[in-house]
Amino acid sequence: MRIGLTGGIAAGKSTVAARLSELGALLIDYDALAHDVVRPGGVALPRIEVEFGSAVLNADGTLNRSWMADHVFGKDAQPDARARLDAIEHPLIYAEASLAEQLHPEARIIVHDVPLLAEVIDTIPFSFDHIITVEAPVCLRLERMTEERGMSLEQAEARIRHQSSEEERRAIADIVIDSVQPMARMMDQVNEVYQGFLAELDGAAA
Numbered sequence: 576m577r578i579g580l581t582g583g584i585a586a587g588k589s590t591v592a593a594r595l596s597e598l599g600a601l602l603i604d605y606d607a608l609a610h611d612v613v614r615p616g617g618v619a620l621p622r623i624e625v626e627f628g629s630a631v632l633n634a635d636g637t638l639n640r641s642w643m644a645d646h647v648f649g650k651d652a653q654p655d656a657r658a659r660l661d662a663i664e665h666p667l668i669y670a671e672a673s674l675a676e677q678l679h680p681e682a683r684i685i686v687h688d689v690p691l692l693a694e695v696i697d698t699i700p701f702s703f704d705h706i707i708t709v710e711a712p713v714c715l716r717l718e719r720m721t722e723e724r725g726m727s728l729e730q731a732e733a734r735i736r737h738q739s740s741e742e743e744r745r746a747i748a749d750i751v752i753d754s755v756q757p758m759a760r761m762m763d764q765v766n767e768v769y770q771g772f773l774a775e776l777d778g779a780a781a
């Protein structure tokens with residue numbers, strides 16, 4: 576069974592993902608894959624350099640993430656910069672995700688943790704049995720991003736502006752997890768959701 580997990584930045588998606596993984600799901604973390612595919616020596620970095628110029632690299636040859644973030648999400652970013660970066664990274668991320676699945680043929684429940692699932696739902700080369708979105712109001716997410724991640728309010732607002740809205744994420748999801756509820760209750764909800772998946776699999780096998 577393949578599950579899509581999404582949510583706006585700092586809504587609590589990684590917290591839910593970690594719980595699903597503890598419960599036994601195979602977790603495929605697209606943020607981690609997005610970091611992997613731009614490592615030095617890979618095919619993405621030279622393409623990104625051609626697309627955005629040599630300022631995109633640090634002196635040690637790694638991707639300058641804050642430069643890239645400014646040029647993709649910042650107020651002076653070119654309107655198509657995000658699409659140009661995504662066009663380089665996304666196919667490589669999907670190939671890695673597919674490989675991760677092939678490496679674990681025993682996995683009964685596979686969770687693809689995809690921050691931008693609503694944006695890519697028509698192009699991602701996977702279909703999902705269920706889609707979970709984790710949601711919290713923008714003001715709370717801004718607070719989490721500025722207090723816990725050292726982002727300025729402007730950077731945090733820009734990142735949210737470049738993402739789908741809660742409404743768009745809810746439209747693709749059949750399960751919504753509200754991360755304003757106390758952590759313990761949210762974890763109980765994740766447990767219930769997971770048990771539901773197992774029951775569905777057992778029902779299908781019977």
Ligand SMILES: CC(C)(COP(=O)(O)OP(=O)(O)OC[C@H]1O[C@@H](n2cnc3c(N)ncnc32)[C@H](O)[C@@H]1O)[C@@H](O)C(=O)NCCC(=O)NCCS
Nearest residue numbers: 584605606609640643644647657660661664690691737738
């Ligand atoms: C622009 C980059 C270099 C900025 O790096 P940075 O370290 O600041 O952010 P990081 O990668 O840790 O992502 C943090 C969060 O930002 C958001 N985010 C990342 N990329 C994007 C994007 N293209 N559009 C909107 N939001 C994004 C997601 O919510 C993600 O969880 C990086 O995010 C990137 O390479 N993005 C393109 C790849 C992508 O689409 N990643 C998302 C997973 S599919």
Ligand SMILES: Nc1ncnc2c1ncn2[C@@H]1O[C@H](COP(=O)(O)OP(=O)(O)OP(=O)(O)O)[C@@H](O)[C@H]1O
Nearest residue numbers: 583584585586587588589590719754756757758761
């Ligand atoms: N129900 C909750 N109650 C209190 N705090 C929560 C709850 N859910 C998540 N959080 C907190 O919110 C913060 C953001 O959560 P998390 O890192 O899981 O977000 P995320 O959506 O994965 O972010 P990103 O999209 O950047 O990966 C964390 O500090 C987490 O502990």
